[in-house]
Amino acid sequence: MEDAILIWRLKRGDIEALSRIYEKYESDMLAAAVHLLGDTHAAKDIVHDVFVKFALFVHKRSIYGSLQSFLITSVVNAVRDWMRHCQRVRTTLEDCPEAAVADDPAGHIIADETARKLSEAMGQLPYEQREVITLHIQCGMRFKTIARHLAISLNTVQSRYRYGLQKLRSLLNSEVES
Amino acid sequence: MRPTVKIKRLLSQANYHFDEATRREILDDARQALGQSGRESAATAPVGWRKFMKKTLIPFAVAAAIFIAAGLAIYVTTGSIDIATVAWADVQKELQKMRPHSYLYRTQYADGKTFSMRHYERNSYGRREERETGEIFIFDFSKVPNELLILNPDAKKAVKTVYTDTTEPKHINFDVLGFVQRIQATDAKPLGEKTIEGKTTTGFHCPDPINDFTIWADTRTHLPVYVELVQPGRTIIMSEFQYPDNFDPSLFSTEPPAGYELKVRKETLKQNQPTVKVGRYSCTDTYRYPDGREHTNRTLRKDLSHRRELRTNGTIFICDLSGAKLKTLTLDPNTQKAEFWEAGRGPRQDPDIINIALRLKNGNEKTLAAREINGKSCKGFEGTTAGGEDWSVWVDPESGMPVLIEAKQQKRLMIISDFDYKTPLDDSLFDVNNIPPGYELVKKPQQ
Numbered sequence: 001m002e003d004a005i006l007i008w009r010l011k012r013g014d015i016e017a018l019s020r021i022y023e024k025y026e027s028d029m030l031a032a033a034v035h036l037l038g039d040t041h042a043a044k045d046i047v048h049d050v051f052v053k054f055a056l057f058v059h060k061r062s063i064y065g066s067l068q069s070f071l072i073t074s075v076v077n078a079v080r081d082w083m084r085h086c087q088r089v090r091t092t093l094e095d096c097p098e099a100a101v102a103d104d105p106a107g108h109i110i111a112d113e114t115a116r117k118l119s120e121a122m123g124q125l126p127y128e129q130r131e132v133i134t135l136h137i138q139c140g141m142r143f144k145t146i147a148r149h150l151a152i153s154l155n156t157v158q159s160r161y162r163y164g165l166q167k168l169r170s171l172l173n174s175e176v177e178s
Numbered sequence: 179m180r181p182t183v184k185i186k187r188l189l190s191q192a193n194y195h196f197d198e199a200t201r202r203e204i205l206d207d208a209r210q211a212l213g214q215s216g217r218e219s220a221a222t223a224p225v226g227w228r229k230f231m232k233k234t235l236i237p238f239a240v241a242a243a244i245f246i247a248a249g250l251a252i253y254v255t256t257g258s259i260d261i262a263t264v265a266w267a268d269v270q271k272e273l274q275k276m277r278p279h280s281y282l283y284r285t286q287y288a289d290g291k292t293f294s295m296r297h298y299e300r301n302s303y304g305r306r307e308e309r310e311t312g313e314i315f316i317f318d319f320s321k322v323p324n325e326l327l328i329l330n331p332d333a334k335k336a337v338k339t340v341y342t343d344t345t346e347p348k349h350i351n352f353d354v355l356g357f358v359q360r361i362q363a364t365d366a367k368p369l370g371e372k373t374i375e376g377k378t379t380t381g382f383h384c385p386d387p388i389n390d391f392t393i394w395a396d397t398r399t400h401l402p403v404y405v406e407l408v409q410p411g412r413t414i415i416m417s418e419f420q421y422p423d424n425f426d427p428s429l430f431s432t433e434p435p436a437g438y439e440l441k442v443r444k445e446t447l448k449q450n451q452p453t454v455k456v457g458r459y460s461c462t463d464t465y466r467y468p469d470g471r472e473h474t475n476r477t478l479r480k481d482l483s484h485r486r487e488l489r490t491n492g493t494i495f496i497c498d499l500s501g502a503k504l505k506t507l508t509l510d511p512n513t514q515k516a517e518f519w520e521a522g523r524g525p526r527q528d529p530d531i532i533n534i535a536l537r538l539k540n541g542n543e544k545t546l547a548a549r550e551i552n553g554k555s556c557k558g559f560e561g562t563t564a565g566g567e568d569w570s571v572w573v574d575p576e577s578g579m580p581v582l583i584e585a586k587q588q589k590r591l592m593i594i595s596d597f598d599y600k601t602p603l604d605d606s607l608f609d610v611n612n613i614p615p616g617y618e619l620v621k622k623p624q625q
Contacts, residue, residue, distance in 0.1 A: 013213075018208055022201075022204070031189075031192050044200060048525070051204055051208050052208050052211045055208040055211040058212070137186050168185050172185065172188065
C-alpha cells in the first residue's frame with residue numbers, strides 16, 4: 001500500500017517520494033545487479049541508469065504488481081541489454097565503453113560479509129542460472145512468469161534454478177551448514 | 179532449516195548499498211530526470227475537470243465512452259478488434275520458430291549521426307554483420323572457445339579473437355525479434371494495412387517509453403517486413419528482411435577467405451578483467467591523417483564522462499556525458515562566444531584508453547625497443563585491440579602507467595603523449611555551466 005501511495009505522489013512530482021523509493025529499494029536493485037554481473041562498477045552504472053529512467057518515465061507507465069518486482073526486473077532487463085551491448089560492440093573501440101572493471105576495494109559499493117561471499121559464489125554460476133535465481137528469489141517471480149519473460153520453456157527455467165541452487169549450496173557450504 | 183531455504187534467506191538478506199557520494203549522484207540525476215519528465219502536477223491540473231471527475235459515476239461513464247470510441251476507431255480502421263488480436267498472435271507464432279534471417283539495420287541518433295549494416299542471423303549463437311564502414315564481423319559463439327572474426331576487405335586483413343575463458347556455446351544475438359515475440363497481444367495496437375517493399379503488411383504499434391515498437395508484418399506469411407524501434411535518443415529501423423531456408427555456411431565461418439592476412443588474438447569474455455583505477459589526468463592527443471592533416475588537442479580528463487579539450491585553434495571544448503542529456507560547451511576566446519549544446523543520448527562514457535592500452539599486455543603482445551621518454555627508459559609493447567587496431571604502448575618503468583600510445587586506426591594515426599597524472603585538476607574545469615565572465619552564451623538547438 002505504501003508503494004502505491006509513493007508512486008501516486010511521485011507521479012505528481014514529489015521528490016521526497018523519489019528519495020523514499022530509492023532508499024527502500026537501493027539494496028535490492030544493487031544486489032540483483034551485482035549478483036548478475038559480478039562487477040561492481042557496471043552494477044553501479046546499471047542501477048543509476050534504471051533509477052534515472054524510472055524517474056524519467058514514471059508518469060507514463062502503469063506499474064502492475066509490486067514496485068520492488070518492477071525495479072528488480074528493470075535491473076535484470078538492463079543487465080541483459082548491457083551484456084548484449086558489450087558483446088555486440090566490444091569489438092569497436094569507438095563504441096565500446098570498456099567500462100567493465102574489476103572489484104575495486106575503494107569503490108562505490110559497500111557490501112557486508114554475507115553479500116560479498118554471495119556475490120563471489122553467484123559469480124561462479126553461469127549467467128542464465130544467476131538470472132533465473134535473481135528473478136525468482138529477489139523478484140518473487142513465478143517460474144511460469146520467468147519462462148514467459150525470457151521466452152524459454154518452464155522446464156528450462158526450473159532446471160536452471162535447480163542446478164544454480166545446487167551449485168550455490170556447494171560453494172556456500174560453510175554458510176549454509178552453519 | 180533446509181540448505182535451499184538458507185540460501186534463499188542469504189540471498190534476500192545480503193545487504194549492499196552505495197557510498198554517500200554515489201547515492202547523492204544517483205538521486206540528483208533521478209530528481210533531474212523527474213523534473214524533465216512530463217508529469218502531470220495535481221496543482222496545475224484544471225480545477226473544473228477535477229471537480230467534475232469527483233462525481234461518483236462520472237469516471238465510469240467517461241471510461242465507457244472512451245472505450246466505445248476506441249473500439250469504433252479500431253473497427254473503422256482495421257475491421258475489428260478481434261481480427262487484429264488474432265493477427266498479432268499469428269506474428270508471434272511465426273517469431274517463436276527461430277529461423278535464419280537477415281535484415282538491413284539502420285540507427286538514426288538524435289544528434290543526426292547514423293549507423294547501418296546488413297545483419298545475418300543463422301541461429302542464436304552466430305551472426306554476421308556487414309557494416310557501412312566495409313568491415314565484416316562474424317560471431318561464432320556455437321564453438322568452444324567462442325570466436326569473433328573481423329574482416330577488412332579493403333586492406334585484406336583479418337583479426338580473429340578467441341575468447342579463451344568460454345567453456346560453452348553462448349547465445350549472443352541482439353534478439354529484437356525475440357523481444358517483439360514477448361509483447362503481449364493487448365499491448366499491440368493495430369495500425370491497419372500498408373504496402374511496404376511490394377508486400378501487403380499489417381501494422382502494430384506497441385507503445386513503450388523505452389522500447390516503442392512499430393511492426394509491419396506480411397499479411398500472408400505473418401513475418402516482419404519492417405520494424406521501427408524508438409528508444410530515448412535513437413530510432414532503429416529494420417527493413418529488407420529475408421528469410422531463406424538456410425544461409426551458405428561460409429558466411430559464418432571464422433576462417434578468413436584466401437588472400438587475407440590473419441592475426442589471432444586471445445581475450446577473455448569475463449567482465450572483471452584486471453584493470454587499474456585511473457584518476458584525473460591530462461595528455462596530448464594528436465591525430466594524423468593520410469592526406470597530411472594533423473589535429474592536436476590537450477585533453478584533461480576527470481573521468482570517462484568528463485573531459486576538457488584545448489584545441490589547436492584556441493577553442494576550449496568541455497564535454498559532460500554523465501547525465502541523461504549529453505552536454506557540451508565550446509568557448510571561443512577570439513569571438514568571446516560560449517556555445518552550449520545538449521542532446522538526449524546519455525549517459526555515455528569515452529573509451530578507457532589507459533585500460534585498453536594496459537589490457538594489450540595479455541600474453542599476445544610483442545615487446546618493442548625501449549624509448550627514452552621524460553628522461554626515463556620506457557619499455558614498449560605492441561598488441562591488437564578487440565576492434566583490430568594495432569597499438570604500441572610505452573609505459574613508465576616505475577609506475578607502469580602509459581606514457582606514450584600510438585594507435586593505428588582505420589583512417590588515421592592516433593598518438594597520445596605527454597601524460598600528466600599528477601597535476602591536480604579542479605572540478606570547475608569540467609563544468610559545462612561554468613561560463614567565464616565576458617563570454618556571450620549561444621545555445622545550439624537541442625536535439
